[in-house]
Amino acid sequence: MSVELDGVNNILKTDTISEVTSANGVTIDGVNIKDSKIVTANSVDSDVYVDGSIDTAHIADLNVTTGKIAADAITGAKIADNAIDSEHYTDGSIDTAHIAADQITNAKIADDQIDSEHYVDGSIDTAHLAADAVTGAKIADDAINSEHYTDGSIDTAHIADGQVTIGKLATAVLTGATDIGAALADADLFLVDDGAGGTLRKTAASRLKTYIGGGITGADQYRVSGDFDDDADPITNFERADTDGYGGIGTAMTYSSGIFTFPTTGYWLIDFTAMFYHNNESRFNNATCYTTTNNSSYGISNYGSCLLQITQSDNAYGCASSSFIFDVTDTTTHKCKFASDVSAGGATMAGSTGTNQTIATFIRLGDT
Numbered sequence: 001m002s003v004e005l006d007g008v009n010n011i012l013k014t015d016t017i018s019e020v021t022s023a024n025g026v027t028i029d030g031v032n033i034k035d036s037k038i039v040t041a042n043s044v045d046s047d048v049y050v051d052g053s054i055d056t057a058h059i060a061d062l063n064v065t066t067g068k069i070a071a072d073a074i075t076g077a078k079i080a081d082n083a084i085d086s087e088h089y090t091d092g093s094i095d096t097a098h099i100a101a102d103q104i105t106n107a108k109i110a111d112d113q114i115d116s117e118h119y120v121d122g123s124i125d126t127a128h129l130a131a132d133a134v135t136g137a138k139i140a141d142d143a144i145n146s147e148h149y150t151d152g153s154i155d156t157a158h159i160a161d162g163q164v165t166i167g168k169l170a171t172a173v174l175t176g177a178t179d180i181g182a183a184l185a186d187a188d189l190f191l192v193d194d195g196a197g198g199t200l201r202k203t204a205a206s207r208l209k210t211y212i213g214g215g216i217t218g219a220d221q222y223r224v225s226g227d228f229d230d231d232a233d234p235i236t237n238f239e240r241a242d243t244d245g246y247g248g249i250g251t252a253m254t255y256s257s258g259i260f261t262f263p264t265t266g267y268w269l270i271d272f273t274a275m276f277y278h279n280n281e282s283r284f285n286n287a288t289c290y291t292t293t294n295n296s297s298y299g300i301s302n303y304g305s306c307l308l309q310i311t312q313s314d315n316a317y318g319c320a321s322s323s324f325i326f327d328v329t330d331t332t333t334h335k336c337k338f339a340s341d342v343s344a345g346g347a348t349m350a351g352s353t354g355t356n357q358t359i360a361t362f363i364r365l366g367d368t
Contacts, residue, residue: 165199218250218264218364224274224351234258234290234337235349241356253362260336260362262328269363271323272304272338278347279315285349286341287320287358295333301326317350329368 180188186206194201206217221241228237236258242248251263262268274287288303304322328334338360340349350357 162199216249216363216365218248218266218268218362220248220253220362221246221356222253222255222260222360223353223356224349224358225353226351227348228340228351229342229348231339231341232349233339235340237351238338238360239353241359246356250364258337260360262331262334262362264364265328265331266368267365268326268328269323269361269365270301270326270336271321271361271363272359273319273321273361274304274340274358275317275319275350276342276347277315277317277350283342283347285318285320285347287322287349288339288341289322289324289336290339291326291334291336293330293334295335298337301336325365327368 184205186204188205189202190205190208191200192203193199222238223241224235225237225239234257238255238258240248240252240255253263254261270289272287272289274285276283276285284305286303286305289301290298291301292298302322302324304320326334326336342349
């Protein structure tokens, strides 16, 4: 049984109509049509629908399930704006082609995800570096040249000791334009080239004096403090001549029981001048200097003689003098002493605490 309808729901042809009622509609081959609707369950198939005939109003809420949608049936036009969220993507489904240019911002990148391979060569410039971000460990060896320093940026703390050689000094940089304003002192310093590669080193003025022999580095004087008229070996009544304008240079000699000890090694000029007087008859008188190099055995280094010639009843005066240079190489073993030798019934060696009548002088000439 079949029914043919026209476009306005009029029956054009009937074969078998099992039931026609106003209340229940028309039943054709078991299919009920009421109010222009097919009401029998599960009786409408896809070929009954005209393309595009089903819209939102025909579909009850929450009735389109996954099984009702054909594969690849949902196109971009069917998806509402802002309808796709993170749970709709399968892991790994978004690749480079899906991401528009300039869409990945800082907020989208997890911490510690960008490594060296993500940077294009030469892509990091000054604007990308934070202030003070380039530490010493980031700078390659031999990478810093003169153009990298700002003028005046290198000060004393940056220069290692002993690194400024003569070759590093500009011409006429040491002008000496400012005068020292006083006499040179032994502690004053000079710059000298050590002759072994152009390294500047310092030396004290005292060393220069010794090297060029242009100054006495040590001197001392002792005098006999009172008259005596006997032979003496050694003479034991010396005192340091440090009054009435007399004085020494450098460290003083040491004197004990007639023995003199030198304060430093070096070449020493020793002079012994003795004054004698007599009022009886002519006499020969000797003033002798003895030295030792082993602090034990003394030998005559030099001596001086004088003849007191009596021509009248008044006292006759004369001087005996001896001097020599003593090479002191060890201050513990190199020492000296002085002796007097007067004739029998002889003369008197003059001495005084107020004036230098018989005096021993020690002058250091230079290094040994």
